[in-house]
Amino acid sequence: MRAREAGEVFGPRMTLFADMLSVGLATAVVCLPVVTAPAALSTACAVLRGAVEGQPATAGRYFAVLRRRLRASDLVAGAIALAGGLLFLADLALAGAGLPGAPLFAVVAAGIGAAALVVGLRSCARPESLTDWPAAVRTAARDAVRDIGGSALVLLAVSTAALCAWMLVPLAFLAPGPLALALTAVHVRLTVTSQS
Numbered sequence: 001m002r003a004r005e006a007g008e009v010f011g012p013r014m015t016l017f018a019d020m021l022s023v024g025l026a027t028a029v030v031c032l033p034v035v036t037a038p039a040a041l042s043t044a045c046a047v048l049r050g051a052v053e054g055q056p057a058t059a060g061r062y063f064a065v066l067r068r069r070l071r072a073s074d075l076v077a078g079a080i081a082l083a084g085g086l087l088f089l090a091d092l093a094l095a096g097a098g099l100p101g102a103p104l105f106a107v108v109a110a111g112i113g114a115a116a117l118v119v120g121l122r123s124c125a126r127p128e129s130l131t132d133w134p135a136a137v138r139t140a141a142r143d144a145v146r147d148i149g150g151s152a153l154v155l156l157a158v159s160t161a162a163l164c165a166w167m168l169v170p171l172a173f174l175a176p177g178p179l180a181l182a183l184t185a186v187h188v189r190l191t192v193t194s195q196s
Contacts, residue, residue, distance in 0.1 A: 038124055044176060125184055150186040
């Protein structure tokens with residue numbers, strides 16, 4: 001990152017923070033149809049990853065990248081994610097209905113749901129998600145197993161975003177930016193660690 005210029009009020013890190021928030025707002029808008037959420041988050045991660053290479057991390061670049069990459073497989077990935085989320089909620093509702101073995105079933109369902117969430121989010125941070133979702137999911141599953149610390153960081157980022165949105169609902173529109181930044185940071189961390 002460049003040094004602060006003489007007379008500049010905010011340094012480059014504050015600029016990246018502001019850019020991340022603008023990309024997050026753009027991501028939140030694109031996520032509104034729900035089935036576009038994986039493509040929106042994947043695009044946000046790609047734009048923020050490009051900031052490391054000196055490319056601008058702006059909402060304009062976000063929409064340009066999204067326009068170039070949006071395809072039918074992105075909508076299929078979104079439909080699969082939505083179906084998985086609905087199935088998870090249905091399982092938890094069944095566990096809450098007082099069926100025999102419900103506490104154990106709830107714990108197992110929560111574990112499977114957390115693992116699926118980690119793999120899904122880590123696949124959004126993979127560069128392959130821009131062109132090939134199955135390859136991104138396979139690689140993210142391997143990453144989730146071999147990098148337990150990174151997977152824990154992903155769960156922590158999701159928990160923080162959910163807590164902020166629960167505490168103050170308008171923050172839900174800002175949550176995708178920091179979440180995408182966290183996913184990108186976990187991916188870059190793993191890349192740097194595996195190269196050294």
